[in-house]
Amino acid sequence: MPECFDHKKGFARMLEKLHLLGFAEGGRGMALLGAAGMTLILSVLGFALGTVFGALGASGGLSSKRVPKALASAYGTIFRGVPDLLTIYLFYYGGSVALTAIARSFGSGNFVGLPALVTGVIAIGIISGAYQAEVYRGAYLAVEPGQFDAAKALALSRTQILRLVIVPQLLRHAIPGLSNVWQLVLKDSALISVIGLVELMRQAQIAAGSTREPFLFYFAAAGLYFVIAGITGQVFRTAETRAARGIMHR
Amino acid sequence: MIDVGFFLEIIPQLLSGLPLTLKLAGTSILLGFVLALLLALAQQGEHRLVVWPIRTFVAIFRGTPLLVQIFMIYYGLGQFRISLQAIGLWGLFREPYWCAILALTLNTAAYGSEILRGAIKNVPRGLGEAAEALGMSRLLQLRLVVLPIAFRQAIPAYGNEIILMVKGTSLASIITLLEVTGIAQGLISQSYRAIEVFIAAGAIYLLLNLLIVRILTFLEVQLTPYRFRG
Numbered sequence: 001m002p003e004c005f006d007h008k009k010g011f012a013r014m015l016e017k018l019h020l021l022g023f024a025e026g027g028r029g030m031a032l033l034g035a036a037g038m039t040l041i042l043s044v045l046g047f048a049l050g051t052v053f054g055a056l057g058a059s060g061g062l063s064s065k066r067v068p069k070a071l072a073s074a075y076g077t078i079f080r081g082v083p084d085l086l087t088i089y090l091f092y093y094g095g096s097v098a099l100t101a102i103a104r105s106f107g108s109g110n111f112v113g114l115p116a117l118v119t120g121v122i123a124i125g126i127i128s129g130a131y132q133a134e135v136y137r138g139a140y141l142a143v144e145p146g147q148f149d150a151a152k153a154l155a156l157s158r159t160q161i162l163r164l165v166i167v168p169q170l171l172r173h174a175i176p177g178l179s180n181v182w183q184l185v186l187k188d189s190a191l192i193s194v195i196g197l198v199e200l201m202r203q204a205q206i207a208a209g210s211t212r213e214p215f216l217f218y219f220a221a222a223g224l225y226f227v228i229a230g231i232t233g234q235v236f237r238t239a240e241t242r243a244a245r246g247i248m249h250r
Numbered sequence: 251m252i253d254v255g256f257f258l259e260i261i262p263q264l265l266s267g268l269p270l271t272l273k274l275a276g277t278s279i280l281l282g283f284v285l286a287l288l289l290a291l292a293q294q295g296e297h298r299l300v301v302w303p304i305r306t307f308v309a310i311f312r313g314t315p316l317l318v319q320i321f322m323i324y325y326g327l328g329q330f331r332i333s334l335q336a337i338g339l340w341g342l343f344r345e346p347y348w349c350a351i352l353a354l355t356l357n358t359a360a361y362g363s364e365i366l367r368g369a370i371k372n373v374p375r376g377l378g379e380a381a382e383a384l385g386m387s388r389l390l391q392l393r394l395v396v397l398p399i400a401f402r403q404a405i406p407a408y409g410n411e412i413i414l415m416v417k418g419t420s421l422a423s424i425i426t427l428l429e430v431t432g433i434a435q436g437l438i439s440q441s442y443r444a445i446e447v448f449i450a451a452g453a454i455y456l457l458l459n460l461l462i463v464r465i466l467t468f469l470e471v472q473l474t475p476y477r478f479r480g
Binding site (some may be wrong): 054059077078081082083084086087089090092093097186187188189191193194201204205208212213214217218219220221222225226229230 | 271309310313315316317318319320321325326327328329330369384411413417418420421424431435436438439442443444445448452455456459
């Protein structure tokens with residue numbers, strides 16, 4: 001339901017309300033910044049977990065064996081094709097059902113739920129892993145075949161070839177794609193607000209509700225997301241430039 | 251292990267949300283495409299006063315979560331009820347349906363305009379020049395030469411955007427609209443059978459996406475027959 005405001009509020013009144021964003025008493029500035037920190041923690045952990053799933057997915061997709069290939073393909077198709085919100089509900093409700101069942105088998109009749117942060121990290125990890133798998137797969141294929149031959153000629157073992165020769169070059173190709181996935185993760189993290197984690201979106205909702213200033217707080221949240229996306233995007237661009245040092249541009 | 255009865259029970263319920271999902275997706279994709287095309291064309295002129303506001307709009311809508319955009323329009327603009335009533339738009343912003351359509355449309359227009367802008371830019375210059383040499387007007391050049399080529403180049407990228415939009419309609423459930431995801435969430439919280447509901451609702455989305463991919467592939471073959479010959 002849209003909150004109904006009977007009294008008139010124009011932009012002039014809006015400006016008077018700006019102190020609500022401040023850090024003084026009654027201001028929500030600190031709460032918003034703290035929540036932005038939570039958004040960042042959630043996104044970084046989710047992205048990191050996604051790296052693991054992504055690597056698994058990519059190695060499955062590159063495998064010549066049928067079963068890993070099919071599993072990787074199913075993983076990618078499902079979690080890139082189903083709305084992220086639905087996946088979040090799956091882990092939120094599914095996780096607590098599974099935990100409660102486990103608790104019951106230990107004789108506890110209580111309902112057990114996962115902390116919202118853990119659920120959020122798992123959900124974002126699974127979703128971003130599906131996207132990261134595609135990035136890593138493409139990056140692996142972009143490494144020149146000669147590199148494998150050269151590494152073999154040096155009598156490196158399979159793990160050495162991967163660790164010393166392929167992965168460092170693969171990462172260079174992966175950075176632009178990973179940057180896109182990161183932006184996706186950052187925006188997806190807002191959806192974790194629906195399961196009650198007090199990150200930026202949820203904190204904006206709380207502040208909007210208690211001060212009855214939804215426009216101001218959603219605008220502030222949008223601004224903070226924009227700034228976080230901008231700063232972290234710069235990190236990826238720097239990484240890209242650094243990784244490209246000494247590479248001839250064709 | 252698999253409870254067929256439960257599936258038979260929930261699938262019709264989930265499907266009852268499909269028309270709303272389709273309406274949200276269809277309307278916003280169509281309106282968004284028109285807007286995206288206009289924005290992409292407006293940026294061809296490279297007039298600073300035109301380009302700068304468009305770039306800002308695109309950056310904002312691509313740089314913030316869709317959920318924030320939906321809340322901003324639904325709850326945020328609700329604060330300006332009196333002003334909206336004065337200009338006769340309150341009827342639109344009062345309805346979660348129209349707020350969702352507006353947010354989805356603006357969001358996809360921002361992403362879409364970048365795709366189309368790139369596609370138009372990538373049309374070889376010589377083709378436009380050749381059309382000009384044939385005495386075609388700017389409009390005719392666009393309609394007969396530049397846009398058909400740009401569109402078919404844009405199909406794969408725009409296809410991804412369309413699928414993202416179909417997924418994006420799920421956020422409408424957060425502002426009370428009972429489309430497929432909204433119904434799925436209700437079913438899960440009633441039955442606590444998250445996996446079954448996820449499979450059933452997920453299958454609906456996957457089939458929908460598959461259908462979209464098929465249609466777009468067909469369109470791509472129709473528009474670039476020479477690539478698929480032989």
